[in-house]
Amino acid sequence: MRTEFRQAVLPKELRSLMAFDRKVFSEGDIFPPAYWKACESWWMLIDGVKAGCCAFQRDIDFQEDLHEDGWNPVRKGSLYIATTGLLPQYQGRGFGPLMKAWQIAWARYHGFSRIITNTRRRNKRMIELNTKFGFRILRTTPRYYAEPADATVVMEITLRKPSGLHKNK
Numbered sequence: 001m002r003t004e005f006r007q008a009v010l011p012k013e014l015r016s017l018m019a020f021d022r023k024v025f026s027e028g029d030i031f032p033p034a035y036w037k038a039c040e041s042w043w044m045l046i047d048g049v050k051a052g053c054c055a056f057q058r059d060i061d062f063q064e065d066l067h068e069d070g071w072n073p074v075r076k077g078s079l080y081i082a083t084t085g086l087l088p089q090y091q092g093r094g095f096g097p098l099m100k101a102w103q104i105a106w107a108r109y110h111g112f113s114r115i116i117t118n119t120r121r122r123n124k125r126m127i128e129l130n131t132k133f134g135f136r137i138l139r140t141t142p143r144y145y146a147e148p149a150d151a152t153v154v155m156e157i158t159l160r161k162p163s164g165l166h167k168n169k
Contacts (some may be wrong), residue, residue: 001047003095005102008041008053017041020053024085029120031083033056039082041104044099045067051090052099055082061117065141065152079107081117084126096125100133108159115159118144119153130155 006019015034022028031039036055045051061075072080077151081103086095107115119126121140144152 003098004045005106006043006045008043008066010030010037010041011151013041016050016147017053017055020085020087021083023087024053025083029145034084044086044095044102045088047097052086054084054099054103056080056103057082058110058112059166060116062118062154065118065144065154075114077113078109078111079110079112079115079117084117096129097132100129104133104157104159113159114156116156118152119156120145125144127153127155130157133157 010017011161014033016031017036018031030047039055041053041055043050044054046052055072057064057072057078057080059074059078060080061070061073064070083102084099086099104115115135117130117135118136121127127137135157138154138156140151142151142154143149
C-alpha cells in the first residue's frame with residue numbers, strides 16, 4: 001500500500017474535512033468551519049484514498065481546558081495537534097503509529113521543541129499510542145467533553161531539535 005501525507009487546501013477542502021470529521025468522531029467532537037480554518041490540516045492518503053487526517057496549530061499551548069473562555073496561549077516552539085483521526089476501516093492496521101511517527105517527524109523537521117495534544121479519557125488507544133511514542137500525561141481535566149461527557153487527557157512530548165533543521169514558520 002502506498003501511503004503519503006498531503007496538506008489540505010482551504011477553503012477548497014473545508015467540506016471534505018468536515019465530512020471526514022463526522023465519519024470519525026462523535027457529535028460533540030466535530031470542529032466548526034472557523035476552527036478548521038485556524039488549523040493546518042493534513043490528509044493521510046492510502047493508495048490515493050483519504051484514510052486519515054490531522055490538524056496542527058503552530059506555536060500554541062493547549063490551555064482551553066483550564067480557562068472558561070476556552071483560550072490557548074501562544075507558546076513559541078510548541079505544536080498543538082488539535083486532531084488525529086483514521087476512518088474506522090483503517091484502524092487497527094498499523095496506520096495510527098505511522099501517522100503519529102509522521103507527526104513527530106514533521107514537528108522536528110519544522111523546528112518545534114514540543115508537541116502537545118489532548119484526547120478523551122475513554123480513548124485508551126490514542127493514549128496508549130501517544131505513550132508508546134514518548135508522550136507523557138500533563139493533566140486530566142474532568143467534564144471537558146460533552147456528548148458524551150468525558151474528561152480530557154492532556155499529553156506532551158519534548159523534542160530534541162536535529163542540527164541544521166529549523167524551519168518553524
